[in-house]
Amino acid sequence: MKPGKPADNAVGAPIPASRTALWVILGLAACVGFVLLGNWQVHRLHWKLELIHDVDTRVHAAPVPAPGPAQWPRIAAGHERYLHVRLTGTYLPVAQTLVHGTSARGYGFWVMTPLRTERGFIVWVNRGYIPASLPESPDFARIRPPSGQVQLAGLLRLSEPGGGFLRPNDPAHHRWYSRDVAAITRAQHLSAQDVAPYFVDAAARATGSWPLGGQTVIAFPNHHLGYAITWYLLAAGSLVGVFLIVRHARRS
Numbered sequence: 001m002k003p004g005k006p007a008d009n010a011v012g013a014p015i016p017a018s019r020t021a022l023w024v025i026l027g028l029a030a031c032v033g034f035v036l037l038g039n040w041q042v043h044r045l046h047w048k049l050e051l052i053h054d055v056d057t058r059v060h061a062a063p064v065p066a067p068g069p070a071q072w073p074r075i076a077a078g079h080e081r082y083l084h085v086r087l088t089g090t091y092l093p094v095a096q097t098l099v100h101g102t103s104a105r106g107y108g109f110w111v112m113t114p115l116r117t118e119r120g121f122i123v124w125v126n127r128g129y130i131p132a133s134l135p136e137s138p139d140f141a142r143i144r145p146p147s148g149q150v151q152l153a154g155l156l157r158l159s160e161p162g163g164g165f166l167r168p169n170d171p172a173h174h175r176w177y178s179r180d181v182a183a184i185t186r187a188q189h190l191s192a193q194d195v196a197p198y199f200v201d202a203a204a205r206a207t208g209s210w211p212l213g214g215q216t217v218i219a220f221p222n223h224h225l226g227y228a229i230t231w232y233l234l235a236a237g238s239l240v241g242v243f244l245i246v247r248h249a250r251r252s
Contacts, residue, residue, distance in 0.1 A: 083127030
């Protein structure tokens, strides 16, 4: 190599124009992609805030009659969750279904019992939580539903098909890890067309005995603002990278 002639790969060597153009295009494409992702997170943020507001309004509103068959398609589509409802009817004399679950009191079961309303259709009622040890105790018989007509209020919940995380429901062995209304209805040999596609979390009772109602946890994680800021910062970083590449090419 002759003295004074720079090596092709030396630091600060000119970048070919074609390579510069490629990096600029990639940087701008990345910037556009990050901006679109940030915009999507902003959209999700507005959606989440509206959801939280709607749910908070429903939970604290006066109870309304539980939705009947005419409203079931809307419920099945995912609407009206956590609606504060009231029910009047009679619990059916079939076996109660215990669903594995947790509450503020620890691991245990949710007690699911079908109630035939005075309007004729059936609603599965989550009467509340019992500790895991209770089904093995002689006191378990005390959690049988009351006979005769009852009135109750609670929160409308959407069905939970499939099972829990890595724990599918096993109807054949009466092992339930989610409150799957359709599957529990089939297991109890009830007519599906008469059963609402939702269940109701019963409110707490004054006696405070088992099963313990009023254990619904309402929480909607909302990290969309942080995600949006992250995507926008990455977009800004992409623009800075493009600026540095162009400046270096011009100086070269």
